[in-house]
Amino acid sequence: MIRSTRHALMGASAAALILALGAPPALARTDAAAAVAMAQAAEARPASIDELLAGVDIPYERFTLDNGLTVLVHEDRKTPIVGIAAWYNVGSKDEPEGKTGFAHLFEHIMLFNGTEHVPNLIEPLRDMGATNWNGTTWFDRTNYFQTVPTPALERGLYIESERMGYILGALTQERLDAQRGIVQNEKRQGDNQPYGLTFYRMLEALFPEGHPYRHSTIGSMADLDSASLEDVRQWFRDNYGPNNAVLILSGDISVAEARPLVERYFGQIPRGPDNIPAEADVPTLAAPISEVMQDRVANTRLYRVWAVPGLAHEDQVELDVAAQVLGGLASSRLDSAFVRGDQSAVSVSASVLPFQRLSLFFVTVDVKPGQDADAVSRNLDQLIADFSRTGPTADEVQRVAAREVAGAMANIEQVAGYVGKTQLLGNGAIIAGDPGFFRRNIVEYGEVTPAAVQAAAERWLSRPVYSLRVDPGAREPYQEAQATNRPEPDNTPFQATPRDPMPPMGEIADLDFPDVERARLSNGVEVIYAQRDAVPLTQLAVSFDAGVAADPADALGTQRLMAALMTQGADGRSALEIAEQQERLGATISANSGLDRTTVTLGVPSANLAPALDLLSDVVARPDFTASEVNRLRDQQLALIAQEGTNPVGIAGRVFPRIAYGEAHPYGRPVSGLGTADGVRAIDRDDLVAFHRAWIRPETAKVFVVSDRPLAEVTALLEAQLGAWRGEAGSPVGRKVFSAPIPEARPRIVLVDRPQSPQSVIYAGQVLPVSGSDDTLTLFAANESIGSGFLSRINTDIRERRGWSYGLSGNVFLREGRAPYVINAPVQADRTGDSIRVLMEQYAAFAGDQGVTPAERDRAVNGNIRQLPGQFETAGAILGALMTNELYDRPDNYWEQVASRYRAMTPEAMDAAARAAIDHNRFVWVVVGDASVVRPQLEGLGLDVEVVPAT
Structure with a gap:
């Protein structure tokens, strides 16, 4: 929906409501800027699916x-x-x-x-x-x-x-x-x-x-x-x-x-037997199955699951569209009914998990604490039945298609990996029997009709359903691995098949990072830009000097709640209208935060950049913070806090910062930014408006852009939408204060009791005498020897040699202020104490006479230099580099300088950097696990042990 139509339809009553709710006058558009913005949006209708599809292909x-x-x-x-x-x-x-x-x-x-x-x-x-x-x-x-x-x-x-x-x-x-x-x-x-x-x-x-x-x-x-x-x-x-x-x-x-x-x-590898993949039908249950299980969770979750046809079946696209309309889109039917509607749920989803012979159609609803789960369950079944009978609208189908095509554009920017061109070609070749399946499939999204979606939904979702309800409670007994008498290791030398040695490598040129250009809007906001034209997409971030560290000490969670609300109503657009308009444009707008920055991001096909910026400007400068939305999202955040308290990593992420930094420090907060239940309950609309007025304003903002469109074009569009934006006169600009003292490290083990945990999560570390603007390149390279990466000593010892973990690491997490060093080690419960002992031994040896070896130095230096082209392959990676360079006060050509600096490193310099920063004797250890299993293992480690409940 374009701006001129939306405003015409909004009417006097809606406009009056916005004024009654107290939108800050200083954030309203000037008439001239509004006229320019409306004209831009009106001229730039969403590109058609055919237009977007033009460049979405992987020729092979x-x-x-x-x-x-x-x-x-x-x-x-x-x-x-x-x-x-x-x-x-x-x-x-x-x-x-x-x-x-x-x-x-x-x-x-x-x-x-x-x-x-x-x-x-x-x-x-x-x-x-x-x-x-x-x-x-x-x-x-x-x-x-x-x-x-x-x-x-x-x-x-x-x-x-x-x-x-x-x-x-x-x-x-x-x-x-x-x-x-x-x-x-x-x-x-x-x-x-x-x-x-x-x-x-x-x-x-x-x-x-x-x-x-x-x-x-x-x-x-x-x-x-x-x-x-x-x-x-x-x-x-x-x-x-x-x-x-x-x-x-x-x-x-x-x-x-x-x-x-x-x-x-x-060519010399011999053929093997031909593997004929197992055949499998799509079973239909004889009758509906309804089961209940318990888990240590914060809220009841409802599942509905059907077995449906496989990836290459003629109904697959229609079923996927049905799932997205039901619960995949931000504007989905489930979201409108249960999250925004009667608010009986805190989250919903629907999706198709495709396989070769069949697929699984999932629907999930997380019931809001205090709601009647049985009533929600009945309403859920009724909604699915009604949808199967009536199907989606043409607009819903079109919005799914736009989102799919935009996602396909992003996927084909990368040559390989978990997404990318090798993944799409391989998936088509093996699962669908056609390497060109990707293109054929994405085109079908643009051709699917509402009637076809309805027919497929009726055909497959009217069959008996499997229903599962998971309620909070104690888990059933866990099936552990059993000790077995395995043969002694046979270390007889094997006879290698004759083969030429590994080939040498050619010379790898140093990174050529895209040129960085800068511009400034008329309100003083700086635009930092790099061009990337591999795909016709624009990625943009409006970054504010705020973040979790800006939260009021007595209202932790304010920033997270404010950011969530920014996309849930702005300048008279409802949350549903914002979601629908994003989907029509193939755009994704989100407001998020780290510890140091609050960021509103936009990813969009460049053909739709103008109307997407029109939407973004409302989200950034004119959020409504309507009372009903504040209440709804406050309840959701409280539910997320409760959920975080049941997740072992979430628990560790709440406990460790408080111990390491102290509760009074801006970094001594839960890293998720969710805050505390008491703090969030106390937040009202006035608090959020005041926080936005102080922190989300031109004086604290910078815009980062990576696009195939030239800087002049992007800047003109930004100027039309944001150039007239001003902070409220007389309202003070938010400033973070880091003067709270960091407590003296008191090494000890804090054991958070989480019963029935087959694994323990170990978080250990300290606050370093290092800040983000310091030169940390040598420190990071040195840490690869002991903590960072698959080949680090701690991962090699505990994972690869002993098999006690799926993977662990120790890393420096840069901050604008003082950075922490954190070991993250999920280990099997019965080896928790042994793992801590091994970690202590490894760090002590590294700090002693077993520092960085010449071989480790060469591996880190070579690997870091040679990975640079792949590291910055995508627009998203370039955007991230622009933002971190600015946050940590690095020059624009920082990444072009690092190769020569790596080459100059010596093991001695790396040791010195690590020993100046990391002191293993000052580590505090947080362990989240079953205290009845773990507590006896901690004797003899030489540290005091405090046991606290997970709540």
Whole structure:
């Protein structure tokens, strides 16, 4: 809806209401600025779906090796990087009875273990500056991916071919046991979350015995325990041959360049058996199933789940549109009915989780505490039934299409990773049987009709439903891993298959960061801009010198509540109107905060930039803070505080800052910014208006932009929308005060009792004598040796060698003011004390005579220099760099300077930087876990122990 129409329809009564609510007069538009803004918005109607689709494609070429390996190549020369991805046609649905979790277990073995010719696969990846590297397993596929600088392409292909063809000789019992322990801790980490056990219950109810989708990808503890070395080796022989794989190369490469390299490194790998993916029907329940379970959660959650057709089925797009209209859009039917409507829920969602043979259609409702869950459940079923009968409107379908196309634009900006072109090509090739499925599928969103969506919803959602209700309460007993008598490790040297050594790398040029340009609006707001034209998108952030640290000490949570309300009504637009207009534009506007800054962000197809800025200007400068919305979002924030108090990481994030910084310090608050229940209850509309008036104003603002559109065009649009904006005369500008003393560190263990926790979460660290504007490059590089990254000493010791954790790290978290050092270590409950002891030993050794080694120095220096092109591949990464450069008082060309500075580093300088900042003797340890299990383990660590309840 464009501004001129909206204002015409708003009417005198709505305008009078806004004035009655007390919108600050100083924030209203001048007549001239309003006229310019309306004219801009009226002229810039939302681009059509066809217009947006014009550049959304991933052209590729294909060839096949004699051994059956399919290769897809997409050329994208925007950055000197290449994405490498190998997708295997095997997943957990292909596992036989008694061997659940094998696909995922072997993903870990192939990803993290060494091979016959490369003792540790992660070492060369880090050395070559690989970014976005990992592996994943799901019901239908296993994949591995990394993005490498172009001169490292051959080395990246060598490593990927080592996984495919040369791993069995290096697979020992010792390595299997280590990865088994890591996977079991990955399972514990997921299970330990609120509602973490629900997915298992759903699968068992929806699918009959023997159905390939009945068991989870993570598998059962018992099956993982029983996996023998020969079982796992045979699993690899049966499933990971080149004829069951697709190799995707995307980026700075052509098919002519790719073919000889792929032949060289993959051509000698022999074929394996052809894996025919398990067939599976879409089951229909004989009758509705309704179950209730308890968990240590803050509020009741309702689930509705159906098994529906798979990714390539003709009804898939229609079902996805139905889900988004029901509960995926910000303007969704569920949100309008339960969150904004009768306010019986604090959050809702609906989505389709697509697989190869079938999909799952999910609906969830988090019931607001104090509401009648039975009544909400009945209303939910009625709403779904009514929607299935009547379907969506044409406008709802169009809004879903615009959002999907905008999301597709963002996805194809990246060559590889969890999203990106290799992911989209691989998913199409393996799951849908067509590498070009992405383009075909996204086009279908623009063609779908309301009638087709209604018919699909009626066809599939009228079938018997699985209903699950999760109420607050004690959990059922947890199925732990059992101690087993496994064979002694066989360390007999293996006979490596003859092969040429890993190829050398070419020279990698230093980063060429985009030129940074600056402009200023007539009200003094500075615009900091970089051009990026890989996709026709604009990403923009209006950043304010506020943040969680600006919260009033007696009203913690004010800033978070104010930011949430900014998009829930502005200049007469209701929350629903704001949501609908964003969706029509394919735009995403959000107001968020870190500790130091409050930021309103916009991502939008550049064709719709003008009307999107019209909407953004209202959100920034003219939020309504209507009393009804204040009450609604206050209740939601109180529910989020209660939910955070049931999440182990959330609990640690509330406790650690208070202990480290002290309650009086602006950084001694919950890092989420949610505040405290008492503080939030006391906040009223006047408080929020006053906070906005003091902190969200031109004097505290800077605008950061990354766009394919030139600075002059962007600045003209910003000037039309925000140039006349002024802070209220006579109203003081907010200023943060950091004078509160930081308490003297008192090393101890604070054990937060969270019963029935299969894992403990350890947060440990200190406040450093370091601030964001200090030169921290050497400190960060040094910390890679001990705490940061996969190859750090603490992760290598506790995760890779001992198998006690899914992953842990110790990091410096930069702040504008004093920064903390925080170890984050989720570990299995029965190894909590042992893990703390190992961490103490590792940090003591690092601070003593076991500082940074020459090899660690070279790895950090090489990796950090070589990863720069991949690190700044996307507009979002560029935008983030612009903002952190400004926050930490860095020059615009900061990232172009770091390569030479890395090269000059020595182990001695790195040791000095680490020892000047990090003092392990001053660490305070916060442990969130089951005190009955953990408390006895803490004896003998030499620290006082305080036990406190999770509440």
